[in-house]
Structure formats: C-alpha cells, structure tokens
Amino acid sequence: DGGITQSPKYLFRKEGQNVTLSCEQNLNHDAMYWYRQDPGQGLRLIYYSQIVNDFQKGDIAEGYSVSREKKESFPLTVTSAQKNPTAFYLCASSIDGTGGTDTQYFGPGTRLTVL
C-alpha cells in the first residue's frame, strides 16, 4: 500500500523548542517537498529535494532545516528561529521534480501548535 506518511497528525511544542516533523514515502519518488499552509493562504514552499543528499530552499525557508539522507525520508525541523511556527505542514513527493507535469502527491499533514 504505497503512499506518503506524516507523523504525528498533531504536535504541540513550547516556544523556543526545536521540533522535527517526519515524512516518509514508499512510492520510490526522487523528489520530496515541504509546504506550509496558513488560514486564508495557499501552500507555500519551504524546502524541496530532487535527489538524496541534496535540497534547495523554497520561498519561506528561514527558520527551517531539512535533511535527505535516504530517498524515502525528508524530515523537517522547525527551529526556534522560526517566528511564527504554528501552521499546518504538508509533505509531498513526485517522481523526479521536473516542474508541474510531475504530479505531486501529498501526505495527510501535521498540525503544529507552538504554545
């Protein structure tokens, strides 16, 4: 049963703490992405990776970090430097990351609340 999993579904953290969101895919996709969704906003790209051990900043990378040590995994760390971390975080993957024709498949999302 192929797909993308994100865990946990809901996450609460105290202000000033780093937190890592998990994203795993078993679709054998090369490309993976992290988006953030805020109320009334579209999906904004945080980071993306087209191949293992390589990743690029998206439009709102400040305060976030990622790693891509394995093809299946693309964890996102929300650091204490992120000024407004409370949001719904979505992970996606696609076959090779070659633009819009390469359909992205999304995970179920993680809602992070920083108290």
Place this chain on the structure above:
Amino acid sequence: DQQVKQNSPSLSVQEGRISILNCDYTNSMFDYFLWYKKYPAEGPTFLISISSIKDKNEDGRFTVFLNKSAKHLSLHIVPSQPGDSAVYFCAASEMDDKIIFGKGTRLHILP
C-alpha cells in the same frame, strides 16, 4: 507578489448545478496548470491539469478551461455533488520549475 490568484475565497452552489472556480495568473511563462482538491485536515489531492498548448481538458465531471490571452483558467464541475465540498487550489508552473499555488477557494455544495 501573487503570481497565481484565486479571488473568490468561497463559493456556494446548489447540488446538481455547475460549479465554476476561477483562477488568474500573472506570469506569461507558466506553461502547465493544475487543480488540487483538499478536505479539512488532509493533504491536497491532484484533480486535473492542462498544458498551455491546450485550451480545454476534460475528465469526467471536471473540465478545466485555459484562456492564455486573458491569463485565466477555470475549473467546471458538473453536476456538483456533496462530496465536492472542499477547498480547491489552482497551481501553475514553468517548465522544470516549482509549482506556485493560489490561496484556494472553498466550495460549499448546498443540498
């Protein structure tokens, strides 16, 4: 500066009628357009797409129309069904570049 604009935050349509969701874009280099559908607390799912070499693409109840001169695309759903109630995101990309999403339109299908 928003490159993909969905100017209607929400839309209500009677069940069985046609739903028309609109999207405008500013970047004339966009050559591929997509619509995603999203239920609350879930990830978006791909719905339908269209290349800039076409002006219409149809898939069952869903049709996307592209007007390149007006930099406008629309998604038609007919007939509208209760399960169509969701947020619809318009997205666009240039060849080999990342996808830009609009802010979304929440569609309510009324009984």
